[in-house]
Amino acid sequence: MEANQRIARISAHLHPQNFQEEDRSLLRRDDCRAKGGTPGFKVAILGAAGGIGQPLALLMKMNPLVSALHLYDVVNSPGVTADISHMDTAAVVHGFLGQSQLESALTGMDLVIIPAGVPRKPGMTRDDLFKINAGIVKTLCEGIAKFCPNAIVNLISNPVNSTVPIAAEVFKKAGTYDPKRLLGVTMLDVVRANTFVAEVLGIDPRDVDVPVVGGHAGVTILPLLSQVKPPSSFSREEIDYLTNRIQDGGTEVVQAKAGTGSATLSMAYAAVKFADACLRGLRGDAGVVECAFVASQVTELPFFATKVRLGRTGAEEIYQLGPLNEYERSGLEKAKKELAESIQKGISFIRK
Numbered sequence: 001m002e003a004n005q006r007i008a009r010i011s012a013h014l015h016p017q018n019f020q021e022e023d024r025s026l027l028r029r030d031d032c033r034a035k036g037g038t039p040g041f042k043v044a045i046l047g048a049a050g051g052i053g054q055p056l057a058l059l060m061k062m063n064p065l066v067s068a069l070h071l072y073d074v075v076n077s078p079g080v081t082a083d084i085s086h087m088d089t090a091a092v093v094h095g096f097l098g099q100s101q102l103e104s105a106l107t108g109m110d111l112v113i114i115p116a117g118v119p120r121k122p123g124m125t126r127d128d129l130f131k132i133n134a135g136i137v138k139t140l141c142e143g144i145a146k147f148c149p150n151a152i153v154n155l156i157s158n159p160v161n162s163t164v165p166i167a168a169e170v171f172k173k174a175g176t177y178d179p180k181r182l183l184g185v186t187m188l189d190v191v192r193a194n195t196f197v198a199e200v201l202g203i204d205p206r207d208v209d210v211p212v213v214g215g216h217a218g219v220t221i222l223p224l225l226s227q228v229k230p231p232s233s234f235s236r237e238e239i240d241y242l243t244n245r246i247q248d249g250g251t252e253v254v255q256a257k258a259g260t261g262s263a264t265l266s267m268a269y270a271a272v273k274f275a276d277a278c279l280r281g282l283r284g285d286a287g288v289v290e291c292a293f294v295a296s297q298v299t300e301l302p303f304f305a306t307k308v309r310l311g312r313t314g315a316e317e318i319y320q321l322g323p324l325n326e327y328e329r330s331g332l333e334k335a336k337k338e339l340a341e342s343i344q345k346g347i348s349f350i351r352k
């Protein structure tokens, strides 16, 4: 055989499709003995090729609690999957592209994380994303109701204050709704609050715990600085600075990115922190508590973010707000007003 023919043959083998058809004597990946049978949870990421999805996939591949990682998107998931799958950690990675592969992506999943949808550009509110993202979340949740109705859902797509009610309505319609299993991800607000409070106090952010309640947009993001751990007191000036910075944290990143998107890396970090807590809860660990936007009776609103205890069945206990000071009580009233409208908008989108 001529050298150039040999090279052409080898290149053909390296192409995965030709590899199978060209020469049966060569080992195929499907014939490998290792099938990734390590115990652990099966996790799907929907929107895995996006700005959040890619670093989120990377970090979930590193999570020892994950045995199978399904990466679904409507574009570019094969490349992201090939790339992530070469990491020498235990989770086995599979990629899924487009609506026709949604069933395979979701079947058997324990946890589904959804960062699918468009991000903000400067000058937009999160609510401006509703038009596009509401439909995306609806379609994906219809898939979850059909193919993995018992999975825990971590919903990241904005506006979270409306997309969580949308998901709830889709699941109700399908007869699969369990409020404990639907969690809107507000962890980035907590991550930011811990960081900014630690800066003000001059301590390590890992030692700080700030409850952030309400929702995930502007004034609905309500940090409870009177309940910070370790117990700390702040001047009025510090309270105004911290409250504004935490509420505008997303906008700070949108403006700095100047039209190229919103928070992706800190969000992937926050999403993994939250997903890991959900998986530890599923495993049966005691005392796993994080803030999340969930169906709630803490206020008169049907959904509200507070601390929740995560267990084998999802958000098993929803904590009350605790004592609020005058500043926080006034913030709560503003938050509830805006939240009520965003929640209703989500509900009406499905019931209309």
Ligand SMILES: NC(=O)C1=CN([C@@H]2O[C@H](COP(=O)(O)OP(=O)(O)OC[C@H]3O[C@@H](n4cnc5c(N)ncnc54)[C@H](O)[C@@H]3O)[C@@H](O)[C@H]2O)C=CC1
Pocket: 046, 047, 048, 049, 050, 051, 052, 053, 072, 073, 074, 075, 115, 116, 117, 118, 119, 120, 129, 133, 136, 139, 140, 155, 156, 157, 158, 159, 160, 185, 186, 187, 188, 189, 216, 261, 262, 263, 264, 267
């Ligand atoms: N909850 C939170 O704290 C945060 C939420 N977000 C939100 O997360 C969402 C995603 O943000 P980025 O990753 O920066 O956006 P991106 O545009 O970089 O990525 C979104 C991905 O979703 C995919 N996608 C679109 N339609 C889809 C469908 N029907 N099924 C599956 N995938 C689909 C796109 O192809 C893309 O890969 C945005 O709505 C953003 O506002 C962003 C930061 C924080």
Ligand SMILES: O=C([O-])CC(=O)C(=O)O
Pocket: 119, 120, 126, 158, 188, 249, 250, 251, 253, 254, 262, 263
């Ligand atoms: O601000 C945005 O649009 C993205 C987001 O939710 C955040 O960074 O908190």
